[in-house]
């Protein structure tokens with residue numbers, strides 16, 4: 001029987017620690033989320049961040065802008081949040097509408113308030129192998145999940161499937177900085193199932209519901225499923241916030257093959273939200289020092 005890498009109980013422990021850190025501050029911590037447009041995925045993620053913020057005592061201020069908003073207007077909002085001493089973190093909910101240049105906007109965020117660690121400043125540090133740098137929340141969440149279950153990555157062969165700048169690449173770099181031997185796969189990779197089988201740990205983030213069937217795995221592997229997908233009409237669905245969600249892995253099938261596997265929902269997702277707030281508190285504490 002595979003060990004199920006549940007994120008929820010770990011998130012509970014992270015929340016307790018976050019509450020202590022928030023209480024220790026002499027001011028009210030605040031995170032600003034800028035959302036452009038009205039994607040249902042983004043609405044769900046923003047809602048989860050607001051909920052967790054409320055639970056740990058961080059005020060989360062949601063700036064919802066229409067998808068037609070001009071880039072200059074968004075930059076002005078970011079700059080005003082950068083200059084606002086009562087705001088400690090600023091995040092841009094991704095993806096943005098295709099007409100907007102996400103790197104240009106991300107780089108308008110002050111690195112001192114970059115709670116998602118996606119500005120060039122933090123990305124460069126990650127690339128350089130700086131082990132103390134802030135990690136993008138999903139990468140931090142994946143590492144925290146592995147740590148919580150005492151799964152060491154040092155010296156292990158890890159295959160990451162997905163190479164987005166938001167998810168796949170930061171996870172791969174974070175693992176490399178922890179001395180894993182990392183292979184990155186993507187949509188043009190051939191013989192993907194042969195490559196995933198070579199790994200000790202397989203981390204998938206492609207956004208395709210139940211793409212990874214048992215044929216991609218072998219006994220003894222650890223599987224971390226980052227994917228969160230809507231899959232209406234399936235028996236395995238679980239409802240979260242009114243939406244039916246499944247991972248990139250065919251969980252029910254693969255759990256019979258491997259030695260450990262994270263579920264979706266309830267695996268990496270809760271870790272990611274808590275990791276965002278850990279980043280925020282890290283920034284606040286570093287800026288105070």
Ligand code: NAP
Nearest residue numbers: 138162163164167186187205206207226227228268269272
């Ligand atoms: P994305 O920007 O669409 O990137 C998907 C990546 O998967 C791309 O690199 C793509 O390759 C690769 N890919 C697509 N189809 C593939 C295939 N058949 N075989 C191999 N690789 C394939 O998505 P993302 O933002 O990285 O998100 C990925 C998933 O993670 C989504 O389900 C998203 O909802 C989820 N997510 C979860 C969390 C969490 O906290 N759990 C956080 C963020 C995102 P190419 O580069 O070649 O196109």
